[in-house]
Amino acid sequence: MGLREYIIRRIIMIIPIIIGAVILIFAVVQLIPPGSRALLYVRTERDLQFLDQIIKAHKLDASPVEQFADWLRQILEGNFGWTRVGRGPVLNVMFAKWPATIEIVMFAAPLTIIFGIILGVISAVHRDKLPDHITRLISIAGYSLPSFWLGLILLSLTYITTGTVITGRVSNSVVNIVKSQAWHTYTGLYTIDGIINGRFDVVLDALKHLALPVIVITTINMAGIIRLMRSSMLEALTKNYIITAKAKGLKNTKVINKHARRNALIPVVTIAGLMVASMLSGLIITETVFAFEGVGQWAAQCATQLDIAGVIGFTIFTGLLFVISNLIVDILYAYIDPRIRLG
Amino acid sequence: MFSLRERIQKWKKAHEVSIKELKFILFRIRKSPLSLLGTFIIAFYIIIAILAPILAPPQPSWDIFKNPNPFIIPDAYNSVDPTPPSPQHPFGITVEGYDIYYGCIWGTITAFRVGVMVVALSLIIGLAVGIIAGYYGGLVDEILMRFTDIIICFPGLILAMAFVVALPPALTLDAPTILIPITVVIALITLLQFLKRTSKRFANISLAITLVLAVVSALIMFGIVPKINVVQMPLTRLDKVLIALILVGWPGYARVIRGEVLRARSEDYVEAAKAIGASDSRIIFKHIVPNTIYPILILASLDIGSIVLTAAALSFLGIGAEPSYADWGQLVQKCEPYMLGVDIVRYWYIWLIPGAFIFIFGLGWNLLGDAIRDVLDPTLRRR
Numbered sequence: 260m261g262l263r264e265y266i267i268r269r270i271i272m273i274i275p276i277i278i279g280a281v282i283l284i285f286a287v288v289q290l291i292p293p294g295s296r297a298l299l300y301v302r303t304e305r306d307l308q309f310l311d312q313i314i315k316a317h318k319l320d321a322s323p324v325e326q327f328a329d330w331l332r333q334i335l336e337g338n339f340g341w342t343r344v345g346r347g348p349v350l351n352v353m354f355a356k357w358p359a360t361i362e363i364v365m366f367a368a369p370l371t372i373i374f375g376i377i378l379g380v381i382s383a384v385h386r387d388k389l390p391d392h393i394t395r396l397i398s399i400a401g402y403s404l405p406s407f408w409l410g411l412i413l414l415s416l417t418y419i420t421t422g423t424v425i426t427g428r429v430s431n432s433v434v435n436i437v438k439s440q441a442w443h444t445y446t447g448l449y450t451i452d453g454i455i456n457g458r459f460d461v462v463l464d465a466l467k468h469l470a471l472p473v474i475v476i477t478t479i480n481m482a483g484i485i486r487l488m489r490s491s492m493l494e495a496l497t498k499n500y501i502i503t504a505k506a507k508g509l510k511n512t513k514v515i516n517k518h519a520r521r522n523a524l525i526p527v528v529t530i531a532g533l534m535v536a537s538m539l540s541g542l543i544i545t546e547t548v549f550a551f552e553g554v555g556q557w558a559a560q561c562a563t564q565l566d567i568a569g570v571i572g573f574t575i576f577t578g579l580l581f582v583i584s585n586l587i588v589d590i591l592y593a594y595i596d597p598r599i600r601l602g
Numbered sequence: 603m604f605s606l607r608e609r610i611q612k613w614k615k616a617h618e619v620s621i622k623e624l625k626f627i628l629f630r631i632r633k634s635p636l637s638l639l640g641t642f643i644i645a646f647y648i649i650i651a652i653l654a655p656i657l658a659p660p661q662p663s664w665d666i667f668k669n670p671n672p673f674i675i676p677d678a679y680n681s682v683d684p685t686p687p688s689p690q691h692p693f694g695i696t697v698e699g700y701d702i703y704y705g706c707i708w709g710t711i712t713a714f715r716v717g718v719m720v721v722a723l724s725l726i727i728g729l730a731v732g733i734i735a736g737y738y739g740g741l742v743d744e745i746l747m748r749f750t751d752i753i754i755c756f757p758g759l760i761l762a763m764a765f766v767v768a769l770p771p772a773l774t775l776d777a778p779t780i781l782i783p784i785t786v787v788i789a790l791i792t793l794l795q796f797l798k799r800t801s802k803r804f805a806n807i808s809l810a811i812t813l814v815l816a817v818v819s820a821l822i823m824f825g826i827v828p829k830i831n832v833v834q835m836p837l838t839r840l841d842k843v844l845i846a847l848i849l850v851g852w853p854g855y856a857r858v859i860r861g862e863v864l865r866a867r868s869e870d871y872v873e874a875a876k877a878i879g880a881s882d883s884r885i886i887f888k889h890i891v892p893n894t895i896y897p898i899l900i901l902a903s904l905d906i907g908s909i910v911l912t913a914a915a916l917s918f919l920g921i922g923a924e925p926s927y928a929d930w931g932q933l934v935q936k937c938e939p940y941m942l943g944v945d946i947v948r949y950w951y952i953w954l955i956p957g958a959f960i961f962i963f964g965l966g967w968n969l970l971g972d973a974i975r976d977v978l979d980p981t982l983r984r985r
Contacts, residue, residue, distance in 0.1 A: 405934075570768075574756065
């Protein structure tokens, strides 16, 4: 099977999953009483006064079968309802808040992968010796750390050492710059926009606020990569080509870096898809702790205040995001390792 | 009749491989300092959980009539601000007057309860689905596995959050909602029995059951027999968390178990059992399950740590147990009003101590799990 054929087949395979996911979410929605469910159909603030009419118009107290087509149609039209927490249509609020979250991921993802791979290799090469025990302890601690607890510890430590509490996306003084007329928004990411606008003070301030959330997300997600890299590296180190490389007198570092690590990296690609999911989950907590105005914080507030439209919209969106990222990972994997396409 | 000793001998002989495996695992645990540490941590928590009524006596005294629920943290100590640790309240008091020490000690039992219940119930569902999918294969496998795919395509915490928010305060199931899915499942099984033509008798019985159930549900649907609410169960907030975590957790186990069953199905001993005419249920329960389940059981039990961590995250978001319930995440959540200011340092005891309980609990399970995963992984063991 060629790569193109594989990609087409994979894309066809996710269609029933997406349909199933939509049905699952619809089933979850059915658990909610019609009165609150009506918020899912609200388009403008004015509609909020006519919830009774909405219940009637969309047959919300009729049987689920009658409701499904109606619900699906308005999802496809891009109407995810009205979020009370965000005071706006779900989709608009969500898209306004994504840049903040993407900014954290943009820094956290590469750091997670780089540190994870380095520590994993160290751990495998020194198996059952002190460096291995220390790295494994770090990795296991990363698995076990509640992200909110780590966040609170970091917040306290920064206060004790610097005397300030750093929360939010930017400082108050910078908020005025960002909201002013002179500021041009290109991507919504303050670091990139700051460079384009030539305001490096904004960039610096944004970076300062990003540091703590990025540290939390990196520490917690690194653990999985360390573990996988370690076992994959251990396996690679027993392969015949390693013995050959050693036998022909290559230096140990060269054997590890050129021969073993490169081959051990392949399975690590697969975890990248899972990392997206755990990062999204982690971001809900982390953004809440640091009052970072991203999607995660909004979703957490929606959950606490029982804002149904917000929670459902966020869940559908993250599910879609996760499916697509897994698709990309699978295609990448098939590209790297041709054996997968045959499966 | 066998004497007791002979019976033990016989049992030992029958389970020789499992016993050897267990001994090897114990040997590896003894050899690795980290997993030994993990074992000690878990033992420590178990002791705290057992001794909870002595370590933190409920007030007023634990009496089924006066104080039926010792998990509610006493909040008799009215205070406006949180109070730092003192000899009477070793871990301090939160703003609403909840004793942190009491919450931490009784929270240990909550943690075990959440972890054990979620793992056990997800495992039962996962086992049923995984075995059916793996053993029958074909269309059944396809349908069941696509269903797990759907749940797995959401990040766990996020789907759990949606479930918790959507679940109603009381679970009411009327007769059709229970009967119709059961009818569909039994009808599917009947169809399979006829297609496979293995045992005619069993197929006829299940066909009869399907017809009876279908008639009964039809009668209720058309209003001939009045609708009866079969189950009416109030859901506490902790129940909702448990249900959400189980609904999110089972597909993972179903997948692993299906894989194992698929592998076992092509083994010689299953072929042999089929050849001598053993029934499906006999092959599944006598041959496949005993040969596949033990490693999965061990691995699943180690998930208790991560499940407690997820439950704590939900509590921290404010959608966990009731505010007064002894639950670690709930206690950390009590620092929320101070989170954005310098008070977070002044009231350190509210979040640092319960958070440490969560962290060390997770650490214990993961330390142990890391070693056992290595042992159970055939590509890495014995090197």
